[in-house]
Amino acid sequence: MTDQTLPTQDVAVELLVEAGAVLASSLDLPTTMNQVARLTVPRLADLCVIDLRDEDGSIREVAVASADPQIAGPLEAMRREYPLDPAGEHPVARVISSGEPELLAQMTSALMHSFAQGSEHARFMIEHRYHSAMVAPLLARGRTLGALSVLRLGESDSYELGDLDLVCELARRAAMAIDNARLFSQLQRVEQRLEAVLVNVAEAITLTDEGGQMVFANQAAAELLGASTPAELMSASPGTIMPRFLVLDERGQELDLQSMPGRRLFTGESVEPLLVRNIVRATGEERWLNVRSSPVIDPDSGHILYAVNVFENITEVKRAQLAESFMAEASRVLASSMDYTETLTQIARLAVPQIADWCAVDVLGESGKIERVAVHHSDPSQVELAERIDRGYHLDPDEPLGVPEVIRSGRARIYTDIPPDALAAYAHDNAHLALLEAIGATAVIIVPLAAPSRTLGAITLVSSESLRRLSQADLALAERLGRRAGTAVESARLYTERTRIATMLEAALLPESLPEIPGVDLASLYRAAGELNDVGGDFYDVLAFGEDRWLLVIGDVCGKGPRAAAVTALARHTLRTAAMLDLTPAAMLDTLHRALRHQPSGSDLCTVCLVTLDLGGEGARLTVTLAGHPPPLIIDADGGSRQVGKPGTLLGVLDPIEISEVDVEIEPGQTLLLYTDGLPEADRAGAQLGEQELFETDAERPDPSLVGLLTQIERAALRRANGRLRDDIAMLALRLD
Amino acid sequence: MGVQDQLQIGVRHESDRVILALDGELDMATAEQLQHAIEGLDGQAMVVLDLEQLQFIDSTGLRSVLAVLERCRDRGQQFAVTRGSQQVQRLLGVTGVAKHLRIIDTADEVFA
Numbered sequence: 001m002t003d004q005t006l007p008t009q010d011v012a013v014e015l016l017v018e019a020g021a022v023l024a025s026s027l028d029l030p031t032t033m034n035q036v037a038r039l040t041v042p043r044l045a046d047l048c049v050i051d052l053r054d055e056d057g058s059i060r061e062v063a064v065a066s067a068d069p070q071i072a073g074p075l076e077a078m079r080r081e082y083p084l085d086p087a088g089e090h091p092v093a094r095v096i097s098s099g100e101p102e103l104l105a106q107m108t109s110a111l112m113h114s115f116a117q118g119s120e121h122a123r124f125m126i127e128h129r130y131h132s133a134m135v136a137p138l139l140a141r142g143r144t145l146g147a148l149s150v151l152r153l154g155e156s157d158s159y160e161l162g163d164l165d166l167v168c169e170l171a172r173r174a175a176m177a178i179d180n181a182r183l184f185s186q187l188q189r190v191e192q193r194l195e196a197v198l199v200n201v202a203e204a205i206t207l208t209d210e211g212g213q214m215v216f217a218n219q220a221a222a223e224l225l226g227a228s229t230p231a232e233l234m235s236a237s238p239g240t241i242m243p244r245f246l247v248l249d250e251r252g253q254e255l256d257l258q259s260m261p262g263r264r265l266f267t268g269e270s271v272e273p274l275l276v277r278n279i280v281r282a283t284g285e286e287r288w289l290n291v292r293s294s295p296v297i298d299p300d301s302g303h304i305l306y307a308v309n310v311f312e313n314i315t316e317v318k319r320a321q322l323a324e325s326f327m328a329e330a331s332r333v334l335a336s337s338m339d340y341t342e343t344l345t346q347i348a349r350l351a352v353p354q355i356a357d358w359c360a361v362d363v364l365g366e367s368g369k370i371e372r373v374a375v376h377h378s379d380p381s382q383v384e385l386a387e388r389i390d391r392g393y394h395l396d397p398d399e400p401l402g403v404p405e406v407i408r409s410g411r412a413r414i415y416t417d418i419p420p421d422a423l424a425a426y427a428h429d430n431a432h433l434a435l436l437e438a439i440g441a442t443a444v445i446i447v448p449l450a451a452p453s454r455t456l457g458a459i460t461l462v463s464s465e466s467l468r469r470l471s472q473a474d475l476a477l478a479e480r481l482g483r484r485a486g487t488a489v490e491s492a493r494l495y496t497e498r499t500r501i502a503t504m505l506e507a508a509l510l511p512e513s514l515p516e517i518p519g520v521d522l523a524s525l526y527r528a529a530g531e532l533n534d535v536g537g538d539f540y541d542v543l544a545f546g547e548d549r550w551l552l553v554i555g556d557v558c559g560k561g562p563r564a565a566a567v568t569a570l571a572r573h574t575l576r577t578a579a580m581l582d583l584t585p586a587a588m589l590d591t592l593h594r595a596l597r598h599q600p601s602g603s604d605l606c607t608v609c610l611v612t613l614d615l616g617g618e619g620a621r622l623t624v625t626l627a628g629h630p631p632p633l634i635i636d637a638d639g640g641s642r643q644v645g646k647p648g649t650l651l652g653v654l655d656p657i658e659i660s661e662v663d664v665e666i667e668p669g670q671t672l673l674l675y676t677d678g679l680p681e682a683d684r685a686g687a688q689l690g691e692q693e694l695f696e697t698d699a700e701r702p703d704p705s706l707v708g709l710l711t712q713i714e715r716a717a718l719r720r721a722n723g724r725l726r727d728d729i730a731m732l733a734l735r736l737d
Numbered sequence: 738m739g740v741q742d743q744l745q746i747g748v749r750h751e752s753d754r755v756i757l758a759l760d761g762e763l764d765m766a767t768a769e770q771l772q773h774a775i776e777g778l779d780g781q782a783m784v785v786l787d788l789e790q791l792q793f794i795d796s797t798g799l800r801s802v803l804a805v806l807e808r809c810r811d812r813g814q815q816f817a818v819t820r821g822s823q824q825v826q827r828l829l830g831v832t833g834v835a836k837h838l839r840i841i842d843t844a845d846e847v848f849a
Contacts, residue, residue: 649833
C-alpha cells in the first residue's frame with residue numbers, strides 16, 4: 001500500500017526495456033514469468049498474477065509477485081484449490097476467452113462476489129483489500145495464451161483507462177516470449193525424435209556440402225565409412241575418407257568421386273540412383289550400395305545448400321542375384337555333357353574372375369589317387385605356374401590339410417588369413433614354398449565335390465591379386481557349386497557305368513558270331529531303338545541241332561530293362577538246352593512256355609520263331625514253327641516276298657498253346673528273313689511286311705549280298721520311322737548258295 | 738505331347754456291362770492307364786473293351802489286355818473285345834490271342 005504516482009512515460013519505457021531484457025535472457029518459462037511479474041511490483045502494482053491457458057483449456061497460475069510476501073503463497077494455494085472456471089465470470093477467464101483487456105477500476109464487494117470462485121475466494125479478496133485491477137491478454141500469433149493481471153490493494157490509486165496500454169504491451173511481450181519458449185521446446189522434441197530416428201535407421205545417411213564436406217552423418221554412415229562415430233566422419237576433411245575404398249560401378253569400372261550423385265547434383269542436373277561396388281582397401285571386404293542423393297534447397301535464394309545422400313546396403317540382395325545367375329550358368333554347363341572333365345574345365349573358367357582369381361578342380365580317381373582335372377586363372381602364365389606346382393608336388397591323399405583333407409572329411413574349408421609360417425609348414429620344400437608364395441593367395445576356399453553318396457573331389461578357389469578377398473559370404477556359393485558339380489560328376493559316372501553294363505548284357509543275349517554252315521549264307525542285324533542303357537527283349541541264335549541240322553531262333557520278350565533281359569536270357573538258354581535234348585520245335589516251345597508260366601510273378605510274354613534247316617540228304621529242307629511271332633518272309637532276288645509259317649499262340653500267358661510246324665520250300669538265291677516286330681511296326685502303321693515296307697522305293701532292287709540286303713531293309717525301316725524307331729529291330733537271314 | 742494324349746479311355750456303364758473304349762495307342766507308354774482304368778470295375782457281369790478306335794497295340798499293350806482277361810476270369814466276369822484297326826487285328830492273329838478272346842462286332846451287341 002505504497003503511495004504510488006502513476007508511472008511516467010520514462011518509467012513505462014524503462015519497465016518495458018527491463019521486461020524485454022528479462023524475456024530475452026532465458027527460455028525457461030517459469031523463471032521468466034516470475035521475473036516479469038516481479039518487475040511490475042511495486043512500480044505498477046501491489047500484486048501481479050500471470051495465468052496461462054493449458055492445452056485442455058484449463059487455467060493455470062504460473063507466476064505471482066507481491067509487495068506483501070504474505071499474499072503470494074496463499075494466492076497460489078487458492079488458485080490450486082479453486083481453479084478458475086474458463087467459462088466463468090472471473091476477469092481472467094473472460095479476458096482469456098475474449099482476448100480483450102479489462103479494467104476493473106473499482107472493485108466493489110458486490111463485484112468481487114460476482115466472480116469469486118466460492119466464498120473462500122471472496123473472503124480472500126476482501127481480506128486483502130483488492131481495490132483496482134487490470135487484466136491484459138497474453139496474445140501471440142493471434143492466439144490468447146493466458147492473462148497478465150495487475151492489482152492494487154487498499155488505499156492505492158485506482159487504475160485508469162490510460163494505464164491499460166502499458167499493461168497490454170507488457171503482456172504482449174510476455175506472450176511472445178512464452179510462444180517462443182513453447183516453439184523452442186517443441187522444436188527440441190522434434191529434433192530429438194528426428195535424431196533418434198536418424199541415428200537408428202539402418203540406412204547410412206550423410207549431408208554433404210558443395211565442397212564435399214560432410215555436415216551430418218548418422219551412425220550407420222559412420223560404420224559404413226569406417227569411422228567409429230559420426231563426429232569422426234564430420235571432422236575429417238573432404239578427400240580423406242573416400243580413398244579408403246575402391247569404388248566400382250556394376251561393370252567393374254572404377255568410379256571417381258565427381259561421378260557420385262552427391263557431387264553431381266550441385267551442378268543442377270537431376271541424378272539417378274547409382275549402384276556401386278565398394279571394396280574396403282584394407283580388408284578386401286566388398287559391399288554393394290545403392291546411392292541416392294537429393295538436394296536441400298534454400299527456400300529464399302533457390303541455391304542448393306546440401307546434398308542428402310542415402311546409402312542403401314544391398315550387398316546381400318546383390319550377391320544373391322549374382323550367385324543365382326552364376327549357379328544357373330554353372331548348371332547349364334554341367335548338364336551340357338557327360339564328359340565331366342570337359343564340363344569341370346568350363347566351370348573353372350566360369351568361376352574366374354567372377355568369383356575368384358584362381359579355380360582348380362580335383363577328382364578322386366578309381367585308384368584313390370587325386371587327379372587335377374582343371375585349373376584356371378585369367379592370366380595363362382599364372383596357369384603355367386600352377387601346373388608346375390601340380391607336376392612337381394602331387395597331392396597325397398593322406399595329407400592333413402588342403403584338398404586331401406576336404407575330400408576325406410567332406411567338409412568345406414576357408415582360410416582367410418594365411419600366415420607365412422602356415423604356408424611354410426604346408427610346403428614340401430623350399431622350391432614348393434617359393435611357388436606357393438608366387439601365387440600370393442590372400443584367401444583360399446576349398447569345397448567338396450559333394451555327390452549324394454560321397455565326396456568325389458574338391459573345388460579350390462583362391463583370391464590373390466584382386467582387391468576383393470574371398471570371405472565367408474563366398475563360402476555358401478562355393479558349397480552350392482560343389483554339390484551341383486558333385487552330383488553331375490556322379491551322374492556322368494553312373495551313366496557311363498550303366499552303358500558299360502548294358503553293352504555287356506546285350507553281348508550276353510546275342511551270339512558273338514554266327515556259325516559257318518557249308519552251302520548256306522547267314523547274316524544278322526540288330527538295331528536298338530532307344531538309349532544305350534535300355535537293354536531290349538529281342539534275341540536270336542543259330543544252333544547246331546543234330547547232324548547236318550541247324551536251328552535258327554528269333555524271339556522277342558515283352559518289355560525292356562533288367563526284367564526283360566532276365567527273361568530273354570531264360571528263353572535263350574531254355575531253347576539251347578531243349579535243342580540239345582533233340583526235341584521237336586513244338587516241344588521246345590512248349591518247354592519254354594511252361595518255364596515261363598512257372599516264373600514267380602507277372603506274365604512274361606515271349607514270342608518265338610523257330611526254323612529248322614536240314615542239310616542232310618538231298619537239298620535243304622526247312623520247317624517253320626511260330627509261337628505268337630510274325631511270320632518269316634521268303635524274298636526273291638527280284639524283291640518279291642511271301643510269308644511262311646502258321647500262326648501259333650504266344651508263350652508265357654495263355655493256356656493251352658496251339659503250335660504247328662510247317663514245311664517250307666526255298667530255292668537257292670532266295671532269302672529267308674526272320675525278324676522281330678520292330679521292323680514292320682517301325683512306323684506304327686503296322687502294315688504287313690511286304691515289298692512296300694522292305695524297300696524304300698518300288699524301283700529299288702534287293703542288294704545281291706545278304707548283309708547288304710539287311711542294311712537296305714534297315715534303312716527303309718528307319719525312313720518309315722522318320723529316324724526314331726518304336727522298338728528294337730533284330731533280323732536273321734539265310735540264303736542257300 | 739503328354740501320355741494322356743496318346744491314349745484316352747472312356748468308361749461307360751450299361752445295365753449288364755461296363756464298356757471301356759480305347760482311343761489311340763496301347764503300348765509301353767500307355768498300357769498302365771488300362772490297368773488303372775480296370776481297377777474297381779468288379780460289379781458288372783461283363784467287361785467289354787471297345788477297340789474300335791484303337792490304332793496301335795504292341796506286346797506291352799497286349800499284355801495289359803490279357804491281364805484284363807485274366808482278371809475277369811478270376812472275378813467270374815465275362816470279357817469281350819470289339820474289333821480294332823488292321824494292325825490290332827493282325828497282332829491278335831499272329832500271337833494266337835484272338836482265339837482266346839470273344840470278339841464282338843459292337844460294344845453294345847446283345848447276346849442271346
